[in-house]
Amino acid sequence: MSFRLSYRADPGNPWFSWQYARDNSDTILAAVREHTWLTARAVLIAALIALPLAVAAYWFRRLTGPILAFTGVLYTIPSLALFAFIAPYLGIGAATVLTVVVLYALLVIVRNAVAGLNQVPEEVREAAEGMGYGRWGRLLRIELPLALPGILTGLRLATVSTVALVTVGVVIGRGGLGQIIFAGFQNNFYKQQILTGTLLCVLLALVLDLILAGIGRLLTPWTRRGRPA
Amino acid sequence: MSPIEAAVVWLNDPLNWTNPGGVLDRIVEHLSISAAAVALGCLVAWPIGLWLGHTGRGGGLVVLIANVTLAVPTLALLTILPLTVLGFGRPSVVVALAVFAVPPLLANAYTGVRQADPEARDAARGMGFSGWQLLRRVELPLAVPYLAAGFRTAAVQVVATAALASFVNGGGLGQIIRAGFGLDIAAGQGQILAGGLLVAGLAILVELLLAQVERVVTPRPLRATRRRANRRAADAVAGT
Numbered sequence: 140m141s142f143r144l145s146y147r148a149d150p151g152n153p154w155f156s157w158q159y160a161r162d163n164s165d166t167i168l169a170a171v172r173e174h175t176w177l178t179a180r181a182v183l184i185a186a187l188i189a190l191p192l193a194v195a196a197y198w199f200r201r202l203t204g205p206i207l208a209f210t211g212v213l214y215t216i217p218s219l220a221l222f223a224f225i226a227p228y229l230g231i232g233a234a235t236v237l238t239v240v241v242l243y244a245l246l247v248i249v250r251n252a253v254a255g256l257n258q259v260p261e262e263v264r265e266a267a268e269g270m271g272y273g274r275w276g277r278l279l280r281i282e283l284p285l286a287l288p289g290i291l292t293g294l295r296l297a298t299v300s301t302v303a304l305v306t307v308g309v310v311i312g313r314g315g316l317g318q319i320i321f322a323g324f325q326n327n328f329y330k331q332q333i334l335t336g337t338l339l340c341v342l343l344a345l346v347l348d349l350i351l352a353g354i355g356r357l358l359t360p361w362t363r364r365g366r367p368a
Numbered sequence: 369m370s371p372i373e374a375a376v377v378w379l380n381d382p383l384n385w386t387n388p389g390g391v392l393d394r395i396v397e398h399l400s401i402s403a404a405a406v407a408l409g410c411l412v413a414w415p416i417g418l419w420l421g422h423t424g425r426g427g428g429l430v431v432l433i434a435n436v437t438l439a440v441p442t443l444a445l446l447t448i449l450p451l452t453v454l455g456f457g458r459p460s461v462v463v464a465l466a467v468f469a470v471p472p473l474l475a476n477a478y479t480g481v482r483q484a485d486p487e488a489r490d491a492a493r494g495m496g497f498s499g500w501q502l503l504r505r506v507e508l509p510l511a512v513p514y515l516a517a518g519f520r521t522a523a524v525q526v527v528a529t530a531a532l533a534s535f536v537n538g539g540g541l542g543q544i545i546r547a548g549f550g551l552d553i554a555a556g557q558g559q560i561l562a563g564g565l566l567v568a569g570l571a572i573l574v575e576l577l578l579a580q581v582e583r584v585v586t587p588r589p590l591r592a593t594r595r596r597a598n599r600r601a602a603d604a605v606a607g608t
Contacts, residue, residue, distance in 0.1 A: 212572075215524060215528070215568075215571055215572060215575055216528075216568045216571065216572075217527075217528035217529070217531045217567045217568060217571050218528070218531075218532070219531040219532055219534075219542050219545055219564070219567060220528075220531065220545070220563075220564035220565070220567040220568040220571075221564070221568075222545070222564070223545045223548070223560045223561055223563055223564025223565075223567070224561065224564050224568075226549070226553065226557075226560060227371035227553065227557035227560055227561055228371065230553065231553055296438070299435070299438050299439050300438055302439065302441075303438065303439060303440065303441040303442070304441075306441040306442075306443040306444070307441075307442070307443065307532065309443065309535065310535075310545070310546065310549055311549065314443075316441075317441065317443050320441070320443055320444055320447055321443065321447065321535065323447065324447040324535075324536065330451055333444070333447050333448055333451070334448070336444070337440070337441065337444035337448065340439075340440075340441050340444065341439050341440060344439040345439065348439075
């Protein structure tokens with residue numbers, strides 16, 4: 140017995156619809172907020188841990204290898220495995236997601252910060268020493284500012300990859316926009332839901348990246364001065 | 369019972385290994401999915417990367433692709449692709465993973481050809497090599513260490529990401545972790561941790577194995593400079 144039901148021929152599952160976005164604006168906005176908040180906190184915490192590590196690696200050459208190797212190993216561990224290691228201890232919640240993404244962001248920030256610090260020209264370092272700067276004064280007034288482009292590159296890369304990584308938090312139900320994407324998948328592949336989540340994720344990464352790039356431009360005016368207008 | 373004890377208990381149960389859908393099955397699934405994805409990635413990325421490097425154009429394109437894929441969540445591709453013609457199942461998982469294998473493969477193939485000694489290139493030209501011969505007999509052999517480095521990065525990344533295939537029931541070791549989370553956290557913690565150890569162990573094993581392969585295919589005189597070259601290729605991806 141086969142008769143076609145006309146209303147089933149087109150089940151109404153478009154790739155995008157404003158109707159869906161309007162009807163579910165609360166859920167979507169809540170997810171965007173959670174996602175942004177998680178990302179911001181993660182990058183901030185990661186930077187607070189990574190920068191001292193980078194300075195330590197820069198000051199004490201013997202520590203460079205171990206520090207980079209340690210963060211590198213953390214980076215090799217698959218994200219889902221990291222969730223598996225941490226969830227039994229920190230439980231199901233934002234703390235677990237935050238820890239995982241912080242551990243992941245470390246490598247990118249440390250590596251770029253070390254590269255930035257190592258780019259400080261030897262003459263500049265010696266000149267600063269000759270002017271009587273101590274180790275800390277030199278670090279804060281000379282070396283860190285000169286390493287800023289490298290540090291900012293690290294922060295930008297870390298931010299973009301963190302935005303993508305937070306979605307893996309679905310495994311414990313705290314994935315921000317990943318929650319929307321995954322709900323769409325479970326909702327008989329509700330395409331517009333998946334695509335809305337995805338687009339917002341990419342958009343969020345782009346916006347945060349642009350904000351950091353803007354901050355970078357403001358903080359390092361000397362990188363623009365040399366260029367002919 | 370602490371999570372570690374529970375994990376040890378879980379790993380010591382032979383049935384967890386040999387059952388249908390047990391660890392052994394999952395490892396085979398995991399590796400076959402990963403191998404297919406890496407192979408597909410190589411098939412797409414290497415010819416393009418080598419050609420772009422040969423012509424010396426498209427450096428910006430390589431960086432752009434790397435940056436864009438960085439921003440796309442794996443979860444999104446894993447859930448979107450089953451809705452396309454690929455359909456639900458193994459093919460869409462393989463394609464999704466292959467997409468993430470492309471940037472390191474592409475960047476290293478491009479850099480590998482680009483870094484070939486300009487003098488060697490000129491000499492080959494002087495000997496009357498055509499563009500194709502130049503690529504095949506001079507640039508390609510010189511790029512092999514880079515190709516190996518890209519292969520290693522891509523393969524490790526794919527093995528790590530393949531764990532996420534479990535979100536769309538794509539199989540692999542991730543299924544063990546997901547099933548563990550499906551239980552209560554107290555009941556499943558052993559399984560969760562054991563699954564995590566297996567996934568991480570596999571990724572690290574692949575990394576070590578391919579590091580050896582990379583060493584073997586790198587000509588001895590080049591080995592000392594590899595570390596620096598690696599860093600440079602990584603920086604090319606990072607867009608610095």
